[in-house]
Amino acid sequence: MEELQRSFSPPPCPTTVTVRRNPPRKARATPYTTGAKPPSTISLNTHHVPSFPMDEILSIQIPQHEPIKPLVSESLKIFLRIKPLKSFTKVTTTTKTRPRNVWPQNPSKKTNAKKSTRIEEACIALNDAYSVTLTPPQALQEMKRSKTEVYEGFSHVFAADCSQNDVYDKMVKPLLEDFMKGKSGMLAALGPSGSGKTHTVFGTPKNPGIVPLTLRQIFRKSDETSPGSLRTFYLSIFEICSERGKGEKAYDLLGDGSSELYVQQSTIRGLKEVSIQNLEEAESLIGQAMLKRATATTNSNSQSSRSQCIINIRAACNDVSNETKMQSSDAMLTIVDLAGAEREKRTGNQGERLVESNFINNTSMVFGQCLRSLLEYQKNRKKGLQKHHQNSLLTRYLRDYLEGKKRMALILTVKAGEEDYLDTSYLLKQASPYMKIKFDNTEEPCNKRQLTTFPRVEKNKKIKLSAPKTSQIEEVVAGERNQISQEVNLQGKNANPTDKSSPRLEHVAMEKNEREHIIMQNFAKVIWNVLKQYNEKLKVAEGEICSLKDNLRSEQLKSLELETELIHLKSSCKQNLAEPCIPETEAPIHAKEQFERNVDGDSCNLIEAGREVSVEGCNKSSGPSKNVEDAELVVCHTSTDNDLEPRQHPINPEENVGTTQVEAEATNFPSDQAIQNEDDPTPSPDSPEHVEVSQDCINNRLSNIQTKSAIFRRFPDSEKQKRNRRLLPASSSSLAEEMGDLDVKDNQIEKPQVKISEIRVQEKSESTQGPEIEIPAREAEPASTKKQGSRQKPRRRLQPASSVLLTREINTLEIEDDVAESKGTRGRKKTTASQPRSQGSVTLLRLLTNNLHI
Ligand SMILES: Nc1ncnc2c1ncn2[C@@H]1O[C@H](COP(=O)(O)OP(=O)(O)OP(=O)(O)O)[C@@H](O)[C@H]1O
Structure with a gap:
C-alpha cells in the first residue's frame, strides 16, 4: 500500500535548499568575440594602434594535457x-477501592484482570x-x-518493516561494489542498546544480516566474473572489551584457545585472518565468532553485546604484475558493530554490567567526538583536527576513517x-x-601508491592501530601462518608454507621470496663490485711485491759481490802489509800508480808498460849487462817512457804475460849472469850512467812508494777498493785483480832477484878485489849504492875512448900478469895468455900504464 x-x-x-547570495554574473561579451563593430571613437584611432595578432595566437598549438580529474568528495552516508x-x-485490572481494614478476599476473586x-x-x-x-x-x-x-x-x-535485503541493497551494495573494485570502506552500526545493531550486522540464520549477505554477494560475484582465481578473501573478526573498567582488551573471535590479542598503544598483534574459499566456510566462521562474542542480559536486551565488534573482509588480488611482483590491489571492507549506549536508569545495570556500560558509552562518545571534530575541521581547517581518536582503542583502529581519509558509512x-x-x-x-x-574519494582502485607503499610500510615493525591496511596484512598473515603451521603440526603433518593447498600462504611466500630475492640480488651486486675493486688492488700490490723482490735479489747479489771483493782486498792487504821491503814492491806499486794515472779509460797503459817491460826485459836479458839494476832501470825507464812516448804497440791485455816473461827471465838470470860475469867480468861502459839514472829513478820511486804507502795507510782497504772501483771501469776490474796478483807474484819473484843480485855483487867484489881498480868494484855494487845513497860518490874522470880501450888492454895485461904470477889457475884465460907478445910491446905497455896512473 x-x-x-x-x-x-x-x-x-x-x-535542503541552497541559495547563493552572489550568483555568478555573466561576463560581458567582448566586441571581437561577438563580432560587433567597435564604437566610432575607437575606430578613429585604429590606424595608430597595430592590430592584435589574434590569428597568430589562435594558430599556436597548445599541448593538450589530460583533463584533471575533479576531486570527488562525497558526504558521509548515514x-x-x-x-x-x-x-x-x-493487562488492565478493575479493582474496587476497599477500606484497609477489610480482610483480604479470595485470591481467585482478587483481581478482575x-x-x-x-x-x-x-x-x-x-x-x-x-x-x-x-x-x-x-x-x-x-x-x-x-x-x-x-x-x-x-x-x-529503513522503515520498521524493511527487510535485511533492503538494508543490504541500499547501504552495503554500493560499498561492496567499490570494495570489489579495490576500494576500502567501513560500515558501522550505531544506536542504543537493543535497537537492532547486531541484528542488522549479523542477523539470524533466517534473516541474515549485512555480513552474511555481503559474503554471499562476494562469492556470487567472484564466481560470475572470475571463477575464483583473481581474488582471495580473508576474514578476521575481533572485539574490543573493557578490562574491569580500566582498560581495553582485544580478543580474536576467530582464534583458538586464548584469543587475546596483544595490544600495545596503537598496535594489535596476532590477529588471525582466515582465508575464505566459499560461503559455507565464511558463515561457519561468522557463527563461530558470534558464539565467542561477549554478551550479557540487560533490561534492554536479553542478549546485549558487551563489546565493540570489528569484522574485516579483505580482498587480495592474485594478479601479480611482472614489474613490481606485488599485489595489484588490496581492499578491506570493515563492518563494525558497536555496543549500544545505555542509560543507567533504563538498563538498571549494576556492578560489572555498569562498568561495561560505562566503557560502551565512553567508546560511543569518543566515536561521536571524532566525527564531530572531523566535521568542525572540515568546516574550518585552520583549527586543526583534534585527535579524539587517541582516547579509545576502537577509534585508534578506525583512525583513517574517522579522519576522513577513507570512505565509511553509518547506519543508525x-x-x-x-x-x-x-x-x-x-x-x-x-x-x-x-x-x-x-x-575525499581519491583512493583509486589498484593504484600504484598502495602497491609502492606496501613494502615500505611493511618495514615498520609498529603498525598503527587503524583500519586494516595492506601493511598490517603482512603481520597478520605471518601470525596466521604460524597458527596454521601449528595446526598442521597438531595434525601430524609437516608445516610447509609453500603448500599449494593454501593459496594464501603460497601467495605470501611468493611475495616474500620475491622481495628477498631482489634484496639479495642487489646485495650480491654490491658485494661483487667491492670484490672487483679488491681484486684490482691485489693485482697492483702483487706487481709491487714482484718488483720489490727483484730489487731485493739484485741488492743481495751486489752485497755478495761486495763481500767477496772485500774479502779479497783484505787478504791482499794483509799480504801487502806482511811484505816489509818497499823496493821489492816498487814494480807492482808503480804498476798500480801507473794504472791509477790512466784510470780515465786508459787502463791498458799498464798493460803496455808491462809489455815494454817484457820487451826491454828481453832485450836486456839478451844483453851483456843483465842484472837486477838493469831490470829496475828498465822498469823505471819504461814508466817514464810511457808517460812521454807515444804508444806504438796495440793494446792487448793478454800480453801481460810479458811481465811474467821478465820474471821468468829474472829467475833464470843468475846462471846466465854468472856465466857472463865469468866470461866478461868487466862491466859495460854504459852501466855507470845507467846506474846513475836508475839511482835517481829509484829515489823517485822510493818517494813515490812512501807517498803511496802514506795514501794507502790513510785510506782503509775498503776505501781504496772503492777508490779503485770508482776510478776503474768495469772492464778493468779484472785487470786490477790481475795486477793485484801480479804484485804478489812480483814480490815473490823479486826476492830471489835481490838475493841473486847480492850474490852477484859479492862475486863481483871478489872478482874485482885489488887496490888498483876501484871503478869496477864501485860499479859492481849498485845495490849497495842504492842502499847507501848518502855515501860520497868518487870523482869520475873524463877519458877518451882510445884511452879507455888502452886502459882495458893494460888491465888485462896486469890481470894476466898477476894471475900468471900468483895463481896461474885461470884456465879460462888461455886465449889471452897464449897470445905471444914482444919485448918492446911489453915495455910500451908498462910505460903507458905508468903514465896513465899518473
Ligand atoms: N529489525 C528487526 N527486526 C526484527 N527483530 C529485530 C530487529 N532489530 C532488532 N530485533 C531484535 O531485537 C533484539 C535486540 O536486537 P539487537 O541485539 O540486535 O540489539 P543491539 O542493538 O545489538 O543491542 P546491544 O547493543 O545491546 O547489543 C534481538 O532479539 C533482535 O532479534
Whole structure:
C-alpha cells in the first residue's frame, strides 16, 4: 500500500535548499568575440594602434594535457533503520477501592484482570526515505520540554518493516561494489542498546544480516566474473572489551584457545585472518565468532553485546604484475558493530554490567567526538583536527576513517517506541550533523601508491592501530601462518608454507621470496663490485711485491759481490802489509800508480808498460849487462817512457804475460849472469850512467812508494777498493785483480832477484878485489849504492875512448900478469895468455900504464 501511495504521490521535496547570495554574473561579451563593430571613437584611432595578432595566437598549438580529474568528495552516508515496535499484551485490572481494614478476599476473586493487546505508540514517524519526524511523548509535550523534530538528509531511512535485503541493497551494495573494485570502506552500526545493531550486522540464520549477505554477494560475484582465481578473501573478526573498567582488551573471535590479542598503544598483534574459499566456510566462521562474542542480559536486551565488534573482509588480488611482483590491489571492507549506549536508569545495570556500560558509552562518545571534530575541521581547517581518536582503542583502529581519509558509512538503529524517545532523540541529534562530513574519494582502485607503499610500510615493525591496511596484512598473515603451521603440526603433518593447498600462504611466500630475492640480488651486486675493486688492488700490490723482490735479489747479489771483493782486498792487504821491503814492491806499486794515472779509460797503459817491460826485459836479458839494476832501470825507464812516448804497440791485455816473461827471465838470470860475469867480468861502459839514472829513478820511486804507502795507510782497504772501483771501469776490474796478483807474484819473484843480485855483487867484489881498480868494484855494487845513497860518490874522470880501450888492454895485461904470477889457475884465460907478445910491446905497455896512473 505504501508503495502504491508513493507511486501516486509527487516526488519528495528536497530536504535542503541552497541559495547563493552572489550568483555568478555573466561576463560581458567582448566586441571581437561577438563580432560587433567597435564604437566610432575607437575606430578613429585604429590606424595608430597595430592590430592584435589574434590569428597568430589562435594558430599556436597548445599541448593538450589530460583533463584533471575533479576531486570527488562525497558526504558521509548515514542510514537510519527503525526497529519495529514491539507488540505487548496490556493487562488492565478493575479493582474496587476497599477500606484497609477489610480482610483480604479470595485470591481467585482478587483481581478482575482484563487482557488487551495493543501496539506501542511510536515516537518516530517516517516522512520519506530520507527523513523522519520525531515526536516526543505526550507527557513531555505537556511539560513543554520537547517538541516534534524533523530529521532529514539521511541517505536512506529503513522503515520498521524493511527487510535485511533492503538494508543490504541500499547501504552495503554500493560499498561492496567499490570494495570489489579495490576500494576500502567501513560500515558501522550505531544506536542504543537493543535497537537492532547486531541484528542488522549479523542477523539470524533466517534473516541474515549485512555480513552474511555481503559474503554471499562476494562469492556470487567472484564466481560470475572470475571463477575464483583473481581474488582471495580473508576474514578476521575481533572485539574490543573493557578490562574491569580500566582498560581495553582485544580478543580474536576467530582464534583458538586464548584469543587475546596483544595490544600495545596503537598496535594489535596476532590477529588471525582466515582465508575464505566459499560461503559455507565464511558463515561457519561468522557463527563461530558470534558464539565467542561477549554478551550479557540487560533490561534492554536479553542478549546485549558487551563489546565493540570489528569484522574485516579483505580482498587480495592474485594478479601479480611482472614489474613490481606485488599485489595489484588490496581492499578491506570493515563492518563494525558497536555496543549500544545505555542509560543507567533504563538498563538498571549494576556492578560489572555498569562498568561495561560505562566503557560502551565512553567508546560511543569518543566515536561521536571524532566525527564531530572531523566535521568542525572540515568546516574550518585552520583549527586543526583534534585527535579524539587517541582516547579509545576502537577509534585508534578506525583512525583513517574517522579522519576522513577513507570512505565509511553509518547506519543508525533506533527504537520507535515512546519509551525510546530520549535515546532516539539523543542519537539523531548527535548523528544528523555527520551527514555533512565529506570524504575525499581519491583512493583509486589498484593504484600504484598502495602497491609502492606496501613494502615500505611493511618495514615498520609498529603498525598503527587503524583500519586494516595492506601493511598490517603482512603481520597478520605471518601470525596466521604460524597458527596454521601449528595446526598442521597438531595434525601430524609437516608445516610447509609453500603448500599449494593454501593459496594464501603460497601467495605470501611468493611475495616474500620475491622481495628477498631482489634484496639479495642487489646485495650480491654490491658485494661483487667491492670484490672487483679488491681484486684490482691485489693485482697492483702483487706487481709491487714482484718488483720489490727483484730489487731485493739484485741488492743481495751486489752485497755478495761486495763481500767477496772485500774479502779479497783484505787478504791482499794483509799480504801487502806482511811484505816489509818497499823496493821489492816498487814494480807492482808503480804498476798500480801507473794504472791509477790512466784510470780515465786508459787502463791498458799498464798493460803496455808491462809489455815494454817484457820487451826491454828481453832485450836486456839478451844483453851483456843483465842484472837486477838493469831490470829496475828498465822498469823505471819504461814508466817514464810511457808517460812521454807515444804508444806504438796495440793494446792487448793478454800480453801481460810479458811481465811474467821478465820474471821468468829474472829467475833464470843468475846462471846466465854468472856465466857472463865469468866470461866478461868487466862491466859495460854504459852501466855507470845507467846506474846513475836508475839511482835517481829509484829515489823517485822510493818517494813515490812512501807517498803511496802514506795514501794507502790513510785510506782503509775498503776505501781504496772503492777508490779503485770508482776510478776503474768495469772492464778493468779484472785487470786490477790481475795486477793485484801480479804484485804478489812480483814480490815473490823479486826476492830471489835481490838475493841473486847480492850474490852477484859479492862475486863481483871478489872478482874485482885489488887496490888498483876501484871503478869496477864501485860499479859492481849498485845495490849497495842504492842502499847507501848518502855515501860520497868518487870523482869520475873524463877519458877518451882510445884511452879507455888502452886502459882495458893494460888491465888485462896486469890481470894476466898477476894471475900468471900468483895463481896461474885461470884456465879460462888461455886465449889471452897464449897470445905471444914482444919485448918492446911489453915495455910500451908498462910505460903507458905508468903514465896513465899518473
Ligand atoms: N529489525 C528487526 N527486526 C526484527 N527483530 C529485530 C530487529 N532489530 C532488532 N530485533 C531484535 O531485537 C533484539 C535486540 O536486537 P539487537 O541485539 O540486535 O540489539 P543491539 O542493538 O545489538 O543491542 P546491544 O547493543 O545491546 O547489543 C534481538 O532479539 C533482535 O532479534
